[in-house]
Amino acid sequence: MGRLVYINGKFVKEEEAYISIFDRGFLFSDAIYEVTAVIDKKLVSWEGHLNRLRYSLSELNIKFSYSDEELFSIHKKLIVQNKINEGLVYLQISRGKAERDFAFPKPEVEPTIVLFTQIKNLINNPKINFGSKVISSPDLRWGRTDIKTVQLLYASIMKQKALDLGKDDVWFENNKLITEGSSNNTFIISNNGTLITRSLSTKILPGITRKSILEYAKKANFNIEEKPFTIEDTKNAKEAFSCSSTTFIMPVVEIDDCKIGSGTPGKHTLELRKLYIKNVRKELI
Ligand code: PDD
Numbered sequence: 001m002g003r004l005v006y007i008n009g010k011f012v013k014e015e016e017a018y019i020s021i022f023d024r025g026f027l028f029s030d031a032i033y034e035v036t037a038v039i040d041k042k043l044v045s046w047e048g049h050l051n052r053l054r055y056s057l058s059e060l061n062i063k064f065s066y067s068d069e070e071l072f073s074i075h076k077k078l079i080v081q082n083k084i085n086e087g088l089v090y091l092q093i094s095r096g097k098a099e100r101d102f103a104f105p106k107p108e109v110e111p112t113i114v115l116f117t118q119i120k121n122l123i124n125n126p127k128i129n130f131g132s133k134v135i136s137s138p139d140l141r142w143g144r145t146d147i148k149t150v151q152l153l154y155a156s157i158m159k160q161k162a163l164d165l166g167k168d169d170v171w172f173e174n175n176k177l178i179t180e181g182s183s184n185n186t187f188i189i190s191n192n193g194t195l196i197t198r199s200l201s202t203k204i205l206p207g208i209t210r211k212s213i214l215e216y217a218k219k220a221n222f223n224i225e226e227k228p229f230t231i232e233d234t235k236n237a238k239e240a241f242s243c244s245s246t247t248f249i250m251p252v253v254e255i256d257d258c259k260i261g262s263g264t265p266g267k268h269t270l271e272l273r274k275l276y277i278k279n280v281r282k283e284l285i
Contacts, residue, residue, distance in 0.1 A: 004081045006074050006115040011081070014116065023112050025094030028102075029151040031112075032056035033092040036075065037122055037245040038084050039277075042284035043075060044245065048208035052148060053091070059147045061104075062095050064111050078117050087119040088246060092150060122248060123277060131253035131265045132168040132242065135161070136231050139172035139179045139203075146202045155182040169242065171255065177228040179203050184242035184250070185210040188229055188260075189268050191238050199226040209243040209276075216279045217272060231255060239266025241273075248280075249273040 007017045025031030034053050037044040050068055057064050075089050094112045098105035141154045158170040159182040171186055172179045178198065180186055185207040187197045195217055200206050217224060234240055240252040240260045249272055251265030260266075 003116060004078060005117075006078060006113070008110075008113060011077065017114065019112055019114065020097040022097040022100065023094055024096060024098060024105075025092065025112060025150060027100055029149060030060070031092055031094035031150045032060060032062070032148050033090065033150055034148060035245050036089045036091070037248070038079055038087050038089060038117075039122060039281065040284060041079060041085055043072075043079075043089070044280050044284060045208045045212060046072065046075075046285050048211060049245075052206065052208065053093075056148045057093065059144070060095070060149070062093065062111055063108055064093055064113075066113070074115055078115055082117045082119075084117050084119060086122050087117055089115060089117050091115045094150075120246070122246070125247065127168075127247075128251065128265065128270075128273070131251035133166075133254040134169045134171050134181070134242075134252055134256075135165060135167050136171050136173050136178070136256055137161070139174040141172070144202055145179070145205055146200070148205060152183075158182055167254075169252075171231075171234075171242075171252075173231060174203060176230050178231065178234065180205065180207075181242045181244075184244035184247065186252075187213070187241050187243065188234050188237035189239040189241075189266065190233075191236075192223075193238070193268065194223040194225055195268075195272075196225045196227060196229050196233075196237075198228050207243060209245055209248060212280060213243055213249065213272060213276055216275050220275055222272075234260060237261065239269045241266070241269045249276055 003014045005014045005017045034049045036049045092114050096109035096111045098109050162170045170182045234255050235258045238261045242250045251269045253263050
């Protein structure tokens, strides 16, 4: 495909980018990542992604020396070189390569950093017109899903299960309460029009899209409640949606074979999607 990618200080063709089999990201999932959307050739909510990246690194005690400016300029160079008008920049940082040992390497090793781009239709995603059908499943992921680590196997298995069942995605639940989706945060809109999303804790990723939606919705005078909700609440809701950097706002029209509202993308959801895109466009860098 000939994309330019970034690996440990160098921009190289994707075919030339290799990491060691001793990399701890490969052996232990000892790595964190970010996915930042690009629209109009610019980064969406860059500051938010940068702050979360620093949080993940600090929670795992990975010492990483790149400055914010260096990270920004690598993103920008990849966008320009790979001609990304709309798409994603993926960034991953692992603790680095060391002899296989559960204990962290001593002395510390240099972290491994890789970035690549993906072209993706984010704004005119045809899937928005149909919405997503989800299944629920117990949340069997580890207990620190607030850290954006690359331990994504359970989410990947359950996403595939949903697809095998002819559905689109999975919403996880813990003690009957929805935590989040396989790779997105979740919202419902109650019959009186209140926007409800689970409050932040160690059980969900603090989504950057979620944060922006709450900010824009508040300004637009939506009633908002940050509180947990159940599968039953979702079945009885007027509308539901998931949100992430890869979909922005995706209407959710069915859960566990039960239609949500009319079973088609909801009016408020589509309105919020427009509001999100309009506002986020003003903050691109
Ligand atoms: N995933 N929750 C989980 C578990 C996620 O993996 C993601 C994002 C989100 C939404 O976060 P944000 O709004 O910051 O993208 C919530 C990315 C897109 C991925 O793994 O591809």
